[in-house]
Amino acid sequence: MRGEEAKAACPDIQLVQVPVARGKADLNTYRTAGSEVVSILAQSGKCERASIDEVYLDLTDAAESMLADAPPESLESIDEEALKSHILGINREDGDDFKESVRDWICRKDADRRDKLLGCGIIIVAELRKQVLKETEFSCSAGVAHNKMLAKLASGMNKPAQQTVVPYAAVQELLTxxxxxxxxxxxxxxxxxxxxxxxxxxxxxxxxxxxxxxxxxxxxxxxxxxxxxxxxxxxxxxxxxLLPKSHGSGKTFPGPRALRSLSNVQHWLNQLSEELYERLSSDLEQNKRIASTLTLHATAFRSKDSDSHKKFPSKSCPLRYGVTKVQEDAFNLFQAALREYMGPFGTKPQGNKKETWRITGLSVSASKIVDIPSGTSSIMRYFQSQSTIPSCSTSGCLQEHVAVTPSASESCSEQKSAETEAAMPPDKDMSITDTSPDLDNSYGNMDMVPEKFTCQDVSCQSNEATEFPTQSGSNKGTQTKTSGQKIKEKSRGMHSVVDIFKNYSAAPRSKQETQEDSTVSLTSNRGSLSSSTSHSSEMNKEVGDRRETEWGYKVGEIDQSVFDELPYEIQREFRSFLRPNKRPNAGKSKGDGSASSGIAHYFPPLKR
DNA sequence: ACGGGTGTGACT
DNA sequence: TAGTCACAC
CATH class of the missing domain: 1.10.150.20 (5' to 3' exonuclease, C-terminal subdomain)
Structure with a gap:
């Protein structure tokens, strides 16, 4: 029932509400909670963050080790929590005997090897759930089975705070x-x-x-x-x-709340962009990752006119680090999409005041996130300063800036950002384009579902962007160049710092399970978010490890002009990463063999 | 059951 | 690569 009804029925009910920030729901509390749980579960095996509160764990290795070193049947006692497991196919009526049957099943000597592994999984998972409860106060449910699909199915069968097992022999009956x-x-x-x-x-x-x-x-x-x-x-x-592949911030404006003016749209895009940027900064700071694509999504309808339900197109462009840059680009993307949406007839000469369109949903998201190789401290600093640079708002500057923004600006030459006010601080920019895939590391994963959040303290969110002031502050300006043309060209050609990062090959993670994995999916509920914070160091550690792997790049992929635009310090740092042996034979980009012009095939000279 | 805010992946 | 669509939490 809705909150109002509940209150009427139970006046003393304690309703928990999602925190609000910048006029929208703020889910950071939940993200942080999820990360805390992941950091615990990831210690035990390959882990996949399946959603904000769900993970999958591949416990094959741990189960095999246990089977080899200390199989359940050799144990004098089995964990109580494990004995509470629901094992499909085993009747557990009356309360006294079922623990015995569970123990028997787990310790069965004549069991199929697959089920013996499952037995180990049961014990491991029970232990993990207890650890999660102890360290985070979140309880969780789990499914223990031979693959993700079955584990997921099982995890939902006995909630809350219980675990369900799918023996090999129970699969058919479960499914039919x-x-x-x-x-x-x-x-x-x-x-x-x-x-x-x-x-x-x-x-x-x-x-x-x-x-x-x-x-x-x-x-x-x-x-x-x-x-x-x-x-x-x-x-x-x-x-x-363990980490998300994208970040997004959005809000809907249902019915009468639909946005009807450009300035209102801009206001909300600014709010959304601000939140998004805050999260990008945290990601950079905590995980050393950089996102390279910014996408704007909106839903709209045109009152009265025919086909008022035409889809509002989404638009994207290279993501430039800096709050105001994201805000600016998001707005430009919106305007570009709006023109497309309105069609050739969307041109202004519409005497009456209000626009014919209505925006019922807006969202900005950042994707194509890549790791920055460890040791690139100057690169980190560079991006940080990028975001620190406040504004130098002069229209002239804006113009230049605009010219530099590839996608988002291509359209902004014309329109009026009139009413919008706020000096758009164009700073130096560095467009980032494209990136490459995920370099996953292998760890376990798990997911939890907070059922009751009693966290009223929004501040328990750990990332204060002190390191990445979102704006204002002194300008360190001069150390980065403000030129536009060159960068623009390189952007067109799709080359930039991120292109370099992306070739850093994720060291072959080997590890090839095949069938019969013990996969676990946990779902948690309940929890009082205590202010527990600094577990972040642990996370950093995990994430840090995988980054030590060597990385290579293809000289042919670095555009000379891109290199030139980098601050001296970074040029120097990059040089230390360059691997001459990786030099391609012929001009090629992205290793797909396609020839590409304007690419330097030699080490660029250091420029100061 | 429904809506808001996210997030992933397939397909074009 | 950009953009749409489906699906899920």
Whole structure:
């Protein structure tokens, strides 16, 4: 029920509300909580942060070790928490005997090796959940099974704060009567289609269809995937990734709250950009990562006019570090999208006051996040100073600045940012374009779901951007160059600092599990966010380790002009990373063999 | 059940 | 690469 109803029914009820900052919901409390739990779980095996409160753990190694060194059957006593497990296929009626049956199952000597591993997993997971509870005060639920799909399914079967196990022999029974809509990925349109188009309601029904038949209806990949999951087969690997791949900040403006003026849109974009930037700064500071693409999403409708439900296009551009830069670029992206949305007829000559459009949703997000190799302290400082530089707001400066912004500005030459006020402080900029994939590290993962948050203290969020003042402050200006043209060209050519980073090859993480992983998915509930903070150092450590791997780059990918734009200090630092042996034979970019001009194939001279 | 704020991945 | 769509928490 809604809060109001609840209050009416229970006047003394304690309702917890999501914190608000900058006029919008602030989820940092939850992000921090999630990170705390991940940092604990990641110690035990490969970990994948599946969402803000969910993780998957691949405990294969830990389980195998236990089986080899101290198998359950050799233990004199089994963890009480483990004995509380729900094991599918084992009846646990009356309260006294079931722990015995669980113990028997875990210690069964004649068990299939896979189930013996599961038995170890049960003990490990029980231990982990206790540790999470003790160290964070969050409880969590878990599923222990042979793959992600089954573990996820199981984790939701006994909540809160319990764990469920799927023995190999229980898979069929579990699945046959299970409504397909309960399976991850089938909760939406595909599940509906399966139901209405093929009459499939349960996974058991799905079992009747041949792989070919399913492929005819849903394509090769989806068809095969469906055929497999009906049999409890899921080859999905647990990704070793503890950090999010993107950051976003958005807000909806339902019904009467829809935005109707450019200046209002700009106001909210500024708020959203500010939050986004704060998070980017934390990421840089804590994880040494840089995002390189900024994307603007909006939802809109045009009152009255025909096809008022046309989609508002999303737009993106290179992400430049600096709050005002993000705000500026976001607004420019919006205007570019708006013109496209309104069509050739969107031009101004519309006498009456209010616009014909209504914005019901806005969001800005940052993606293509790459690690900065360890040891690049000057690069860190560079980006930090970038964000520190306040404003030098002069229209002339703005112009130049604009010319430099590739995508976001390409459109901004014309329109009026009139009413918008606020000096747009164009600072020196450095556009970042593109990046490369995730260099995952391998750790375990887990996810928790705070059920009741009693955290009323918004300040428990740990990142105060003291290191990355979001604005104002003295200007260190002169050490970075303000030129525009060169950077613009390099941006066009898609080369920049991040391009260099991206080639830093994630050291082959080896580690190739195959089948029969003990995968765990935990879901937690409840928790009183105590002010526990500094666990951040632990996180840093984890993240730091993987960065020590060597990295290489292709000389051919560094544009001379890009290099020239870098502060001397950074040019020097980069030089230390350059690996002559990686020099390509022919001009190529991104290793895809495509030729590219304007690329230097030699070490750029240091410039001061 | 529904809505808000996020986030990921497939596909074009 | 940019942009859309589906799905999930």
């Amino acid at each position: 009567s299970l409504p397909i809509k309960k399976m991850k990925q089938l909760g939406g349109k595909l599940g509906t289609s399966l139901q209405t188009d093929l009459g499939i309601v349960t996974v058991g029904d799905l079992l009747q269809f041949s792989e070919t038949k399913l492929q005819e209806h849903y394509g090769i990949n989806t068809g095969t995937w469906l055929w497999n999951i009906a049999r409890g087969i899921s080859g999905e690997e647990v990704q070793g990734r």
